[in-house]
Amino acid sequence: MDRLSPLFARFAPSARVFHSGSLCGSADADLSDGGGHIHLINSGRVTVSRPQFDSITIEQPSVLFFPRPSVHRLQVDEHDKTEMVCATIKFGNGVESPVMRALPEVMVVPLESAPSLKPMLALLFAEAFSDKCGRQAAIDRLTEYLMVLLLRHAMTNDIVGGGILAGLGDPRLSKAITAMHERPEQSWSLEQLAESAGMSRARFAVHFRETVGMTPLDYLTDWRVGVAQVLLKGGQSLKFVAPAVGYMSPTAFTRVFSQRIGASPTEWLAQSANAY
Template sequence: MDRLAPFFERFSLAAQMFYSGLLCGSTGDQVSEHAGHLHVLKKGRLKITRPDARQIVIDTPSILFFPRPRIHRLHGPMQEGAELVCATIEFGAGMLNPIIASLPEPLVLPLDALPELAPTLQLLFTEAFAESPGRQAALDRLFEYLFVLLIRSAMNARLIDSGILMGLSDSRLSRAIEAMHQYPGTSWSLEHLAQFAGMSRARFAVHFRQVVGMTPFDYLTNWRLGVAQTMLRKGNSLKLIAAAVGYANATALTRVFTQRLGMSPSAWLARSQIHKD
């Protein structure tokens, strides 16, 4: 079974290239309400500053990914500059996608550590530094494909040491996680999930938390609410959504949604539509 398929079935992936070229000097603040930022350094030296963290300096061709909205600035040397291509990445209507939640802030990977990405990166750079018809559309799609390859590589090579990607790489936990992903509307019990993993209830609960970083039911709740957000954006009714993600009725879903996100589903939808427009 394709372990990543449920994420791309349940959450919409959208990339938009917004910069390509030689950066000599500093950018303004890089920030957005819902999207992360994916920067690919082809050549040169790049400094990244953040208001609440230590600066980062990258001097080898690398991928720099801020999976969640974070204010940061990019700085290239004034003389030789830094050659890079940048895009925003939105993976889901909200920020409850477990992949996004599991990634470090930021993720920095040298390109030579990701040889399987080389053909796609070559296409990306060719499009970015030319002025061919359809360039923007081509780059947006290439960034989406690059993101899929990046997540695949992170999971297969265990580049991430916690979170859902580690859980999916665990031969026992993955079966229980895949069941939750495929059937969020099921009334899951700890015993039932432990059976998928071939473990006792107690051992399953402890091992899940050690690997994924949260309890099985906290993970299940976040998955359900993330799916609910996507369904809200598609215009589904609360009654239909509640049944699809395992809640008895719209009131029960609204209560959990508000507790986790600090606002009701209708308020969240109105806010997300404002920022989308």
């Protein structure tokens, strides 16, 4: 069973590489586009500082991932030969997906602990440090592919303590979660989801909450609202969106959306348009 494709069908990753090569001195993260950041350290020593957090020092080839906009500074000693690739990351037309919300503020993955990433990163670094035609498009697409591999690695190696990736990594819960991801329009009951997981209703409810950190029906509501946000940003009308995410009418959908987001769909769209 493919547990990630239904997720990426709704929240596809998009990347834009803005730096490749050596870094001298320090550089602050640019948060103006509202995306996360990924820094791929190929060689050298990098210190990452964040307000109100201890600094992180990276001394071996690693992936440094900030899933959401996060103030941070990269600093290298002028005598270090540091090679890195830096990119902004967005999912689903800039709408924060459930996976991004479930991830920690920062992830550091040494390549020695993730051998599955090494061949692709070798290709990405070779392309990034070249001057071949089509280089920008190539490294942007390779970085998007890296995101798929990184989330796959996090899911299968249980490196995230909870959240939806932990749920997708669970052989039983993943069946129910994937069903929700594939068919948000279906009128799911707790009994139906438990049956999908091959568990009793009571055991499923407890295990889901312990693993994912919320109830199954709360997760379903969050997923539906997230899918609706992507559809709304894509220009779909409320009359189309409401049944597409399991609501009988635009009024019922608007009520749930407003409770979750703190603004009506129309207000949220206006706020999103003014944010950038």
